[in-house]
Amino acid sequence: MKTRYVICAAVASLGLLFSACQPEEVLRDPSPVDDNQVQAFIYNNTGDITIKPADGDSVMITWAGGTFTSAEPSFPVLVGRNVTAEALSLQLEFTGDVEAFVLDSVAEFAAGQSVDTLWITTLLDFGESASLAVSIPEDCAFSYAPSSVTLAVAADYTWVAMGSVTMSSEWEGVEGVAVPIEQAKEFTAEDGSLLFRLNSPYYLIAREYCTEPGLHLLFYLNADYSAKGLTMTWNEVENTGYNWIYWTEQYIGTHEFFESDGNEYVLTCLWTDGDGLYGPATESWVWDNGFPGN
Numbered sequence: 001m002k003t004r005y006v007i008c009a010a011v012a013s014l015g016l017l018f019s020a021c022q023p024e025e026v027l028r029d030p031s032p033v034d035d036n037q038v039q040a041f042i043y044n045n046t047g048d049i050t051i052k053p054a055d056g057d058s059v060m061i062t063w064a065g066g067t068f069t070s071a072e073p074s075f076p077v078l079v080g081r082n083v084t085a086e087a088l089s090l091q092l093e094f095t096g097d098v099e100a101f102v103l104d105s106v107a108e109f110a111a112g113q114s115v116d117t118l119w120i121t122t123l124l125d126f127g128e129s130a131s132l133a134v135s136i137p138e139d140c141a142f143s144y145a146p147s148s149v150t151l152a153v154a155a156d157y158t159w160v161a162m163g164s165v166t167m168s169s170e171w172e173g174v175e176g177v178a179v180p181i182e183q184a185k186e187f188t189a190e191d192g193s194l195l196f197r198l199n200s201p202y203y204l205i206a207r208e209y210c211t212e213p214g215l216h217l218l219f220y221l222n223a224d225y226s227a228k229g230l231t232m233t234w235n236e237v238e239n240t241g242y243n244w245i246y247w248t249e250q251y252i253g254t255h256e257f258f259e260s261d262g263n264e265y266v267l268t269c270l271w272t273d274g275d276g277l278y279g280p281a282t283e284s285w286v287w288d289n290g291f292p293g294n
Helices: 002-020 201-205
Strands: 040-042 049-053 059-063 066-070 074-081 088-091 093-096 106-109 115-122 128-135 148-155 159-169 174-184 194-198 217-221 227-230 234-237 242-246 257-261 264-272 277-289
Touching: 059 074, 074 088, 074 148, 106 115, 115 128, 159 194, 159 201, 174 201, 227 257, 227 264
Parallel strands: 049 148
Antiparallel strands: 040 074, 049 059, 059 066, 074 115, 088 106, 093 128, 128 148, 159 174, 159 277, 174 194, 194 217, 217 227, 234 242, 242 264, 257 264, 264 277
16 A cells, blocks of 8 residues: 555656646657658568579569469569558659569559559569669658668579588688589570589688678589589679679680689689779689589
8 A cells, every 4th residue: 555655646746747847848849741642652571582493484482571482473562552542543663673674563552442562573584683673753652651662683593502612712812611512403504504603602711801691603514514614793792892703705715714624623713893803813622522423
């Protein structure tokens, strides 16, 4: 009973305090009412999109809402609105690599409907990626919710573990580092060549430059697993301004080489800081665990 009395007394005292000390001005204006007639927004839980081959000709699509299988490489973008009394057709805006997509550009709302799902289809081949920004027109956007989302979309292969290599890097000055090697399950070129990658080698051998996994070294091998060439990609090492590796037809056979002898591979290549080219330097590895030729 005594405890209850103390709490009540404290509340009563607070009431007297507020009665005695009326503020002379409002310390914070309330948020203004958003009175535009659409008040639309993007659900920014759409997240990045990954598309991989599935059974038959279907694909497996992963987004923030989960994973599903589809006959088409299409993914959802959710559009909402805060004013729902009337039916509405809303034209969205797109920027980025728009040529890599077939765009469902109009959100359609029936009277009383608050959410519509747009379906965007990618034209990417496996192994490619693109960026797409989806936006509500400024005069239709709800002030208190996201009005745009930028999506990183990747069409990737199924990568199958093929053991590991022991890698040495002249560029980084290290030797004997174990790096996983993987094969793209769905890729076979017309000439029978295969696609492989060293999984995050610079995260393992140069972590002061490559602070996160995901920077892979992709290359082609012939059907007998001999060296053929690299994919024509820039591999940017984050936080440095450098791109590793710079591989282009212009320098293949003069400054750049990819050669093998059995399960030993030697890559001679250039790198760049975006302004000039440097090197060449040599990367090499021995496929000592899982080599198919054994």
